[in-house]
Amino acid sequence: MSRIRPGRWLVAIPMALLALATVYPLLFTANVAMKTRRDYILDRFSLTDALRWENISTAWTSVGMGRYFVNSLLVVTVSVGLLLLFGSMAGFALSQLRFRGSTAIFLGCLAGLFVPFQVIMVPLARIMADTGLVDTYPGLVLVYVAQFLPFTVFLMTSYYRTIPPEIVDAARIDGNSVYGVYRRIMLPLGIPALLSVGILNALFCWNDVLMSLVMMPSAEHRTLMVGVTSLRGQYSDDIPTFASGVLIAAIPVLVVYLFLQRQIADGVAAGATKG
Amino acid sequence: MPIGEVQPSVRPARVGRTDGAAGAATRRGVARSRRGRGMRSERLAPYVLLAPAVLIIVLLRLYPLLLGVNFSFTGDGERNGVAVGLDNYLELLRDPLFRTALGNVGLLVLLLPVAVAIPGLLATFIYLRVPGHRLYRSVYFFPAVLSPVIVGAIFNLLLAFDGPVNAVLGSVGVGAVDWLGDPDVAMFVVVGVHVWATFGMGLVVFLAGFATLDSALLDAARVDGASLPQVIWHVIVPGLSRTIQFVFVTTMIGMLTSMFGLLYVMTSGGPEGSTYLPEYYIWIQQGQMNRPALASAASTVLFVIMLVVGLLQIKLLKRAAREV
Numbered sequence: 001m002s003r004i005r006p007g008r009w010l011v012a013i014p015m016a017l018l019a020l021a022t023v024y025p026l027l028f029t030a031n032v033a034m035k036t037r038r039d040y041i042l043d044r045f046s047l048t049d050a051l052r053w054e055n056i057s058t059a060w061t062s063v064g065m066g067r068y069f070v071n072s073l074l075v076v077t078v079s080v081g082l083l084l085l086f087g088s089m090a091g092f093a094l095s096q097l098r099f100r101g102s103t104a105i106f107l108g109c110l111a112g113l114f115v116p117f118q119v120i121m122v123p124l125a126r127i128m129a130d131t132g133l134v135d136t137y138p139g140l141v142l143v144y145v146a147q148f149l150p151f152t153v154f155l156m157t158s159y160y161r162t163i164p165p166e167i168v169d170a171a172r173i174d175g176n177s178v179y180g181v182y183r184r185i186m187l188p189l190g191i192p193a194l195l196s197v198g199i200l201n202a203l204f205c206w207n208d209v210l211m212s213l214v215m216m217p218s219a220e221h222r223t224l225m226v227g228v229t230s231l232r233g234q235y236s237d238d239i240p241t242f243a244s245g246v247l248i249a250a251i252p253v254l255v256v257y258l259f260l261q262r263q264i265a266d267g268v269a270a271g272a273t274k275g
Numbered sequence: 276m277p278i279g280e281v282q283p284s285v286r287p288a289r290v291g292r293t294d295g296a297a298g299a300a301t302r303r304g305v306a307r308s309r310r311g312r313g314m315r316s317e318r319l320a321p322y323v324l325l326a327p328a329v330l331i332i333v334l335l336r337l338y339p340l341l342l343g344v345n346f347s348f349t350g351d352g353e354r355n356g357v358a359v360g361l362d363n364y365l366e367l368l369r370d371p372l373f374r375t376a377l378g379n380v381g382l383l384v385l386l387l388p389v390a391v392a393i394p395g396l397l398a399t400f401i402y403l404r405v406p407g408h409r410l411y412r413s414v415y416f417f418p419a420v421l422s423p424v425i426v427g428a429i430f431n432l433l434l435a436f437d438g439p440v441n442a443v444l445g446s447v448g449v450g451a452v453d454w455l456g457d458p459d460v461a462m463f464v465v466v467g468v469h470v471w472a473t474f475g476m477g478l479v480v481f482l483a484g485f486a487t488l489d490s491a492l493l494d495a496a497r498v499d500g501a502s503l504p505q506v507i508w509h510v511i512v513p514g515l516s517r518t519i520q521f522v523f524v525t526t527m528i529g530m531l532t533s534m535f536g537l538l539y540v541m542t543s544g545g546p547e548g549s550t551y552l553p554e555y556y557i558w559i560q561q562g563q564m565n566r567p568a569l570a571s572a573a574s575t576v577l578f579v580i581m582l583v584v585g586l587l588q589i590k591l592l593k594r595a596a597r598e599v
Contacts, residue, residue: 009406011405012405012406012407015397015400015411018397018415019407019410019411019414021471022414022415022418022475023417025429025430025433026421026429028429028432028433028439029429044438044439044442045439086327086328086331087328089324089325089327089328090324090325090327090328090329092324093320093321093322093325097320097321097324098321099318099321105325108329108332108337109328109329109332111336111337112332112336112337114581114582114585115336115339115340115578116528116531116532116581117532118532118535118553118554118557118558118574118577119340119343119574119577119578119581120336120340120342120343120574121557121558121561121574122343122346122557122561122567122570122571122574123339123342123343123346123571124335124339125561126342126567127334127335127339127342142335143335145331146331146332146334146335146336149328149331150332150336153328153332177316178317178320178321178324179320182324203420206422207420207422207423207424207425207536209422209423209424209535209536209539210535210536210539210554210558213539213558214558214561214562225422225424225425228422228424228428228540229424229428229536229539229540231428232428232431232540239432242428242432245428246425246428246429246432249422249424250421250425253420253422253425256420257417257420261413261416261417264416264420265412265413265416268479268480269479269480270483
């Protein structure tokens with residue numbers, strides 16, 4: 001024991017500094033968002049003398065972050081709902097049912113994991129344009145669902161594999177159809193995994209910028225992250241408003257993380273250890 | 276789950292053969308024959324359940340991949356749809372921006388061991404319970420949940436030429452650095468910010484790996500008086516070879532596919548095109564330059580790079596694991 005311990009403070013101090021470096025940039029931004037432009041130019045680091053919400057409300061209304069916020073919320077909610085529905089259906093079938101072609105289908109879904117959006121951006125944009133789905137909410141939802149479905153199917157399948165087949169058999173003997181088993185047994189039993197995968201998918205969709213940028217060209221359809229990128233040119237000389245816009249985009253994630261960090265970290269780890 | 280076995284889902288149940296060994300399949304059969312009428316729909320049920328996922332993945336993931344490869348051998352503009360052979364690929368090789376993008380991929384590969392070692396070391400210390408280890412796990416992971424766009428915007432603010440970081444440097448007598456405006460510096464800054472934002476991911480994966488490590492080995496090493504570097508090299512590295520391999524591959528893929536937001540917000544590929552990566556190049560050619568076929572060729576190159584990186588790393592690490 002003691003041979004590994006010497007110097008643990010030598011390790012602990014850099015680790016504490018790193019922890020500080022991890023949280024400081026966001027705290028700095030939050031502080032700037034509360035300042036007036038004058039205060040910021042005079043002293044960047046001093047703690048704001050008052051909690052001013054004017055910058056936030058400016059960013060929310062006249063910059064349009066409120067509109068983008070609602071757009072993002074809408075797209076993310078529908079996308080995650082569909083991902084969980086389709087992912088759990090497929091996961092149940094792949095883990096608990098026997099049928100011809102199950103291996104091939106599982107491998108096909110897995111192959112989808114290795115196709116990043118960047119690689120299929122051009123043809124996907126063309127498909128969306130040809131079907132009239134470009135610059136529409138259903139189009140972006142479909143792109144998100146396609147992007148994160150392989151991962152969702154994979155995690156739901158590995159989770160449902162841990163459920164003993166006897167449970168399914170017992171439910172069948174009680175007279176449930178396959179769909180009944182899915183609805184009455186698999187969905188309720190899958191809640192922990194659905195929660196974890198759902199949060200991860202919500203983060204992925206919420207944080208995306210490239211897909212949204214490619215699929216939603218018009219300004220009124222912008223999602224929040226694209227809205228953040230548009231701040232740069234317009235508000236580069238009004239740093240407090242800029243910081244407020246960034247803060248609006250970060251706060252929901254921050255709140256989710258504070259309450260659900262266990263599930264998020266577990267989801268990431270599950271993706272790794274089951275791979 | 277027996278992925279390997281492919282069996283028809285419905286087996287006729289023979290009366291009086293529900294002894295233990297016949298197992299689940301027979302019992303399922305009983306349940307089904309009792310119902311009788313729903314047989315056909317029951318047999319189709321797995322396919323119905325899978326249909327949405329399979330349709331979406333095939334139509335919007337796998338098919339576009341083929342379409343894109345096909346696309347890359349056709350022309351842009353006036354030659355739209357005409358087969359041009361390898362012209363797009365030759366043009367890529369001649370394009371200094373794409374060459375920079377490839378060079379930057381090389382830089383990422385060189386920096387990869389650092390990007391893996393940082394979360395690996397931190398996870399080791401957390402596993403060995405440095406003071407405050409509980410807190411560190413959640414603090415370190417925190418930037419990983421922020422969008423690259425948010426991270427980029429924050430660092431834009433911090434690293435602006437007249438921004439706070441240079442103000443601090445100035446107050447201790449160091450000259451201001453043009454973090455995002457100097458072609459020799461900008462790429463390192465962007466990669467540094469990416470590592471800052473994502474090392475928490477690797478950390479969590481490493482910690483999950485540590486949970487599977489046999490702590491008896493560590494205790495034995497301690498009893499034998501091994502130093503910390505010895506413990507890391509002889510116990511932890513071999514014990515976690517699968518985890519390390521996984522973090523290598525995911526970190527590299529992360530560098531190749533999730534830096535767009537940072538590049539877009541922090542440098543827009545500049546200064547002087549020095550911070551181009553393939554994904555940024557693809558976006559520029561497709562969205563701004565209206566050269567979809569050229570962009571498709573770049574996409575195909577990126578896909579091949581990712582495949583090679585993945586396979587090569589798995590191979591190298593397998594060999595390394597055997598030699599240790």
